[in-house]
Amino acid sequence: MRIFIILIVMLCNVAYAQQNVSSGRLDILRDVAEVGFLRATTVKPFTFPKDHGAHPGYRHEWWYSTGNLEGPEGRRFGYELTFFRLALAPEDKKQIEENKSGWKTPVAFAAHFAVTDVEEEDFHFFDRYSRADGRLAGTKGTRVWLEDWSLEQSEDGWVIKASEGDIKLNLDLKQVKPPVLNGDQGLSRKSEAIGNATYYYTLPRLQSTGSIEISGETFSVEGLTWLDREWGTSALSSDQQGWDWYALHLSDGSDLMFYNLRNMDNSRHSYSAGSLISPTGEKTSLKAEDVIIEVTDYWESPLGGRYPSQWRLSIPNHGINLNIKPVINNQELNTIPRYWEGAVDVIGQRGEDIIEGQGYVELTGYSR
């Protein structure tokens, strides 16, 4: 469950501001006409590399990469680079007419880029928006870009490029596990309502090498990237106020993803779910009741709102007990809307074995 919803809310908020001034975000989301869009209702076969590309017809889609990187002398970095494709209105299927402006499209792109510099305790974040006119931003085959930020499939993996101001990121990602189809063979239902679902797959463990440049200093880095791909038309149901998402690379070679959909009373929604992925790529689905999460610390945002900042996550069926802690507390993106997405360290046990790891956590619906 990703921050796309807030982005849609933001765009719709302004587009529909005449009708909605004071109502909450989720109300607005429900008002957005979904007529004319495709919906994720049934299980569909995935084919690659075709499904790495865009899925026009659905209202939203995203490419979501996060990763932990290590530079010379063990210097730690985290990064996030995400692309959101948002159709503000159903796309016209008509052929492009002659003398039509190349700027014409109802599809917008948004992108967020963040770098966590653990040693300096710095968090750099940027956001961009553009129309998806296929020039400034868009998708072409398996390439997605917004101006000079891009994610594109290469021969044996992916290439990431992003830079803003004096922060630059260049990474080659190598795929070591096959794509994991989350939920029911890739159909990820978010509530009881039919069609309130997305198609959701993950490339959980991408070996990443490249460089980060900060203020003119370049660091060679390597580490692991998590890439999520998701598309659909509907989103949260009315009784959900936000979500916590965990994506962890564990030292035994397994990977863990879980999203905790929060009800209005902060309790867990029954459609919360996750995937436990073995070192060889086999997926075990996790249901809401399979995972126990206890918040052990909080962080007050200087901008307002209290975020959880330490967790104890256990999956009794698999003997997993993990302590999760952000590498630095302030990894909040003061974008519109505001949310927290940051690199975390993991330490714990799996059965009798000590297990370590790194990962990313996303927290939305906490900013006040």
Next chain:
Amino acid sequence: MGNILKALSSYLFRHPGQLALAIIGLAVGIAVIVAVDIANESARKSFDSSLTAVTGDATHQIIGGATGLDESVYIDLRLGGIRTIAPIVEGVVRIEGETYQLLGIDIFAETSFRDYQVEGSGSGGSSGAGGVFSLLTEDNGVLMMRRSAARLGLKTGDPFTARVFGAEHQGIVLSLMGDEESSNGLDRVLITDISVAQEWLGLVGKLSRIDVMIGDEDNLRASIEAKLPPDVQLLNAERRNNSLQEMSSGFNTSLTAMSLFALLVGVFLIYNCMSFMVLQRRPIIGVLRALGVTREQLVAALIIEGLVIATIGVLIGLFTGKFLGEQLVSLVSGNLSDHYYSVRGGEVTLAATTILKGVVAGLLATLIAVVVPAIEAVSYPPRLTLVRSVVEESVHNILGWLALAAGLLVIVAGVVLTFTDVNLIAGFFALFLVIVSSALLAPLVVKLMTPLLTIIMGYAVGLPGRIAVRGILKSLSRTGVAIAALTIAVAEIVGMGVMIGSFRENVEDWLITSLHSDIYVAAPARGGGLSLNGIDPELITKLSQVNGVSHYSGARGVKLETENGSIQLRAVDMSPDGGNAYDFLMGYPAEIWPAFNAGEGVIITDPYAYNFGLNIGDSLTLPTKLGSREFKVLGIYRDYNANQGSITINRSAYITYWQDEVISSLGIYLREDADEVAVIDQLNAVGAPYQALIIGSNKQIREMSLRVFDRTFIITNVLYWLAMIVAFVGVLAAALALSLERGKEIAILRALGMTRAQVSKLIVVQCGTMGLLAGLFALPVGMISGWLLINVINRRAFGWQIDMIIPIDTLLSALAIAIVTALIAAIYPAWYATKSAPVSTLREE
């Protein structure tokens, strides 16, 4: 002091007509000053604000070459990581006959540049972009200013029809911006998505410009410049705006000239009315002095009284002026929208400076008008003060000094003109000095002319004629001022008439010379004045095969943008006799054409040469597709197109340097036996299936040009009449004064046997003679002003070289207007003078 004031004012209350006249005179004077200032200021302000509304906070602009700016330039910059840029597609559309500026934006690139205040965006947090996102989802949606919408009777969701060069586009009002009163410059501006603007304006694939925000980092400028194609330039927005502004300030020149005249005439009127009130009461002043009131007390009392009256007059004047100004603005706005930019009409801002100007003019003129005669009145022994002739004597004594001052002013004007080259303000200053000096000379002129006029009038109307003329001279202290005011007003008519008449004649000649072909065919220029694709080459062939067409010459007109404003560049295929279309002011055609046809250089218009100080043999630099290139000036020709002038180049040379083979207009020559109307019909029929064309005959274009010319000067007609009203009130005041003051004299004349009719005649003749004097003196003054307007003001503002022509009918009608005005002003005093019985008038004394 209270008693003194009471004593002084009791006279005024006994003569309320006089008091009213003084207040009306003051009010009219102020009103004219204020009205013209409002018109001027509004024109300037709407230009300023429409400029900032469309340029926003951009520090720089990226401007395309001859064939416009390809949108790929913008996309490449963005993809290259340059982010503080925003693409703009703009042009003019018409909705229900009103002109609107269509501003096509990319909202995602915008938020940092412009501040759009759209309804319902209040909760949008820091984004500030508001409902503008609906621009992306609604086809042909526009954001409109609330005030524009109110005027057009539109509300959110309403459809409307926008016209762009004959084509109609259906738009929808997405949202309203601003409030009814706000005047942040966006009125008459429609905001739409860049895609809509491209399609409506026929600029698909092109941008009008790219707005750039560069902070203090110079490396950003350098890195942008490194990425631009050779014919695309990064220009400083402020400098460019300034040059745009200069361009339009040229237009405001005639308005400024008008306001100068208005100010002078207004001040004279105020002076006349106020000083008259003091002079009128010399007997009372004398009595008060005799009763022991000190000089200081008297002067103070007169000043206080004058200022009280002035305040009332100024207040009335300000309100009347605002109303008048509104009328003027709507006249100006139609005019400016024709030419340069969208101006909102009907609404008026009474700027602080305008009020200040009115108040200062009113109070200062009053002060001088009161103080000078007051001091003078109290400076004599009380007994002498009672005697009227003392004043007149002193006036006659200073005539020489006035003439000397006038001479000095003319010398200063000459010096100013000699030592300033192109400065427009200096030009105006010189004009001002000349007019003031003519006003100073007016009394002397009256004195010199009266002997002659006495004889003439004596012959014409007998005794009343002689008495009347001598009366003018005898009361020079007030007739002189009235005549000076009338002289300036009439001189304005003459001066502007000479200027406009000469200008029109020159333009007409020039149109005949330069419109050489029989029929003109042009592809509509859209958006930024650029005809992208011109006329289809296949269509050109077909058009040339139309029955009756002998041959044609093709031309390409483009606009080159530079930091010094835009340059019109015309590339022409010279037809065998096409060369005759150019009236060379510098250079010999026999030398120019071979070099021109060989592409060895360019020919430039006279205004261009003047504005940039170019001469034959000089070089000028133009941004070409291949980068900056130098071109030699081969010849300078006459041209009256608006703006800063243009450059003409041989088309094959143009193709080499700009790699643009488009032909945007054709000059078609007909066979001798061809029927013009039939050929035009045929051309229209052939062109219709291909594209929209503008086809016009030589005559139609000439007439259209002159119509535009005439419309430009509509406002001057209005100002004529304003000036005349002021002058009229001035003469009326003077005539009334004379008849009032000489009530005794008239009574004696009546007692001596003069009939009522004869007395009326006397006053009418007197006024008529004043009108004649003013009219006659106004002719040379007006012609000198006209010369200055043509050779200094116009030349400096536009660079146009105009041959002065003296239109006899203008002179004659000016003279007639002067006399008729004076005669009309005489009606009331003439009636008033005969009303009273001689006996009672004499007894009163």
